[in-house]
Amino acid sequence: MPKMIFIANWKMNLGLKETVILIKQLLGGLKKIKNNLEIVICPSFTVLSEASKLLKKGNIKLGSQDVFWEEKGAYTGNISPKMLKEIGCEYVIIGHSERRQYLGETDEMAHQKIKAAIKEGLIPILCVGETFEERQEGQKDYIIIKQVTKALEGISLSRGQKIIIAYEPVWVIGSGQAVKPEEAEYTNQIIKQSLIDLYPRDIVEQNFRIIYGGSVDSSVIKSFVERSVIDGVLVGGASLKTKDFIKMINKIHPVK
Ligand code: PEP
DSSP states (O other): OOOEEEEEEOTTOOOHHHHHHHHHHHHHHTTTOOTTEEEEEEOOGGGHHHHHHHHTTSSEEEEESOOOSSSSSSOTTOOOHHHHHHTTOOEEEESOHHHHHHHOOOHHHHHHHHHHHHHTTOEEEEEEOOOHHHHHTTOHHHHHHHHHHHHHTTOOOOTTOOEEEEEOOGGGTTSSOOOOHHHHHHHHHHHHHHHHHHSOHHHHHHHEEEEEESSOOTTTHHHHHTSTTOOEEEESGGGSSHHHHHHHHHHHTTOO
16 A cells, blocks of 8 residues: 655745744644655745755655756756755656646646656656536546646656656635545546556556645545545645644544
8 A cells, every 4th residue: 555645735825934934833743743644845946945954854755846857958947857856855746737727838748847857766746637617528537537648658667666646626726625535536546547558557556646636624634535546635725834734634644
């Protein structure tokens, strides 16, 4: 059984001072986390270095919210996988719907980013999910299969290379209303099938974790991670306050 994972995406919400305070409070409040739960925080680029220093003491891991696919060169404003690795990142969110929506990111870009991240030993967190319109058109499952397949097709994986796929229905993110856990379970099963169509079964079982994200908070978190193909959660808004963060962890640790 894969280790359950809790990933916090702090988006563009916290500056340096606020990030430092939140991390210190989390380290204080989450000292007793056992081996069966992995916690990852993804702050803004500008605070990663400071976050990395603080996290050396505890059991929380560091991720970034994006990465570029080239190693170095004339790519103004971009950050390479090596740069992230150098300052202590282990994870990287790729293809988040907000980047797809506001910056025109495509499945092809997600593919390039995953390839580059893996080459540098980072663990990609690929976000997939349908918009409300796609759902209304009856395209949901097709969109999910397409996003997973286009992002991963042709990328070979070593036995130890971990990848996380997060099902995040776009219309639910930040809405305060998560989908029903049974729907997330159904969609994660579709993601798992897409992976089985791309990789040998043992690689899918050992390398991948499939999680859910979208308006998860302490009132619903347990109902998601109790489901059989939901190996964790990606949380935005509800992970920005110490009390809520710790409350969520307490609800799920240890449930499996
Ligand atoms: C997200 O943006 O990845 C997310 C899950 O946000 P929220 O929890 O706020 O819906």
